[in-house]
Amino acid sequence: MIQLQVTPETSLADTPVKIHVCGLAPAQLVTLQASLTDERGVQFQARAFYYADEAGEVDVEQAAAVGGDYVGVWPMGLFWFLKPEKLFYRLMRRDVMSGPFCIQLDLFDSCQPFPSPQVVPLATCTLERWYVSPGVERVPIKEGRVRGALFLPPGPGPFPGVIDMFGGAGGLIEFRAGLLASQGFAVLALAFFAYDDLPRVLVEMDMEYFEEAADLLLKHPKVRGPGLGVIGVSKGAEVTLAMAAFLKQVVAAVWINGMSFLYGNPLRYRGVHIPHIPYCPEKMLITETGALDNYHVFKDPRDPAHVAAAIPVEKAQAEVLFVVGEADRNFNSKLFAELAIERMKSHGKKNYTLLSYPGAGHLIEPPGSPLCSISGIRGSPRPVHWGGEPEAHAKAQEHSWQEILKFLKRHLGPTSNM
Structure with missing residues (x-):
């Protein structure tokens, strides 16, 4: 039979x-x-x-x-x-x-x-x-200015806290937060534009909003402090790096295929203002598939004219894990990671780890996700080319996810009390 x-x-x-x-x-x-x-x-x-x-x-x-x-x-x-x-x-x-x-x-x-x-x-x-294990609870968050959803593991806790963010599409994406909560983390899936009553487009990176979100998570009775972790991809990774640089609450930051300079949006935080590098939409290409290739929309950050737009990652006390897909077609994330690490090294810092994957594309996700090399995105007139080769991308997702989990547990403490 x-x-x-x-x-x-x-x-x-x-x-x-x-x-x-x-x-x-x-x-x-x-x-x-x-x-x-x-x-x-x-x-x-x-x-x-x-x-x-x-x-x-x-x-x-x-x-x-x-x-x-x-x-x-x-x-x-x-x-x-x-x-x-x-x-x-x-x-x-x-x-x-x-x-x-x-x-x-x-x-x-x-x-x-x-x-x-x-x-x-x-x-x-x-x-x-x-995407959630039995007993994981989802709590909608609408407190002060903060908008999102809090995922809590079963049990009394306290659990290590993590803020989870995605990128330029805005809105609220929750599948990674659910999986992290299933691993024993208390996870705030955080929206920062194009959701609920938040601004429809991202005008500036207001670090006081992200500080409010960090304080909200840490004051929850089921969240173990004193510090928390942050994970973000694409524009969310740019925010993650800025949070590591400016917010003392952040002790572990996972940066996935992001930028280390401010593009499109300036940063403000308690009197600090960092200018942004404008996009070059005229360099946008349309591939044979009809998708947008945005790789050349981002001006070279090594141009001396753009030095003021660098995120001051040398200020970070947090440990930073850089996850790079070397076949990223959205932008040169490998270069951005290398420039951030070079800046940290030049200031005598050693609080960084680099995972770089040849053949992996922009959307490095948990290993249950197949490669998405092109997809539609909110706000884009055409689908966007993300890059990646199927076999290499699959291996990168499998390896990086385990490394991300180990990194967060190492720097936030154990999750075994769930």
Whole structure:
């Protein structure tokens, strides 16, 4: 009897699963296919072809895919290589509390590049991929000027606190906060524009807003101080670095593919004003796919005329983890990380760590997320090119996520009291 087994069938989205097939004929060629439909009704699929071993089994942890969406040994390949049926869609859980992504796994006989509804699978199963573990609580935040959502692990705490931010699309994105809370952190998913009654566009980086958010998190009875962590990607990483430089509350900062100079928006904080470098929209390119390539929109920060726009990262007392995708097409994040580290070194600072990944793109996310190299974004007239190569990006996400978790636990303290 042919059996398709997935262990565990219910898990967090960043957790590996084991896929095993038995009951096949020796050397039988089969297709494994993963399918899910997101909250917008867009279907994502991945498929790979495998030969059964002499015992008539396929163990995806050890067997090499011989074709499909990837080749070689990729235990989580059916998740990492999911592709949308429509161009330029990003797989992202928007309402993490409403339930999991349900992924259907089908096993087909022989090579089935595009199985039709008339093709009956040899075996099938459904698994759940959650972005919050049981007992995690989501609390909407609308206090003072601060807007966002607080994710609290189950139990009395206190838990180490983290502020989580995303980038230039604005709004509130919560899936990473849910996963971090599932690891034992109290996480404030923080919006800073284009959400609720916040400004629709980002005019300036008001550090007093982020200081208010830090104080709000630290005063919560389930949050363990005295310091907190911050994690951000893209524009959120720019904010993260500025928070590390100016706010004493921040003791650990994770910067993912951001900038170390102010672009598009000046910074203000208690009488301090840092000017910004204006964008060069005339250098925007349109790729053959019709997507925007913004790589050259950002003026060279090494120009002496722009030195005043540098974030004074040498002031940071926090430990800073720089996570770089070297194939980032949004901007040269590797250069920005190197310039920040060079500035820290020149002031005798050693409170930095660099993780740099060849082939990884802009959107480095937890490992349950497939590569999104192009997607639409709020406020952009066309989809935006993020870059990245599927295999290298998948490995970067797997490695960097574990390093981020270790970094936060090392500098914020243990999470074992959840």
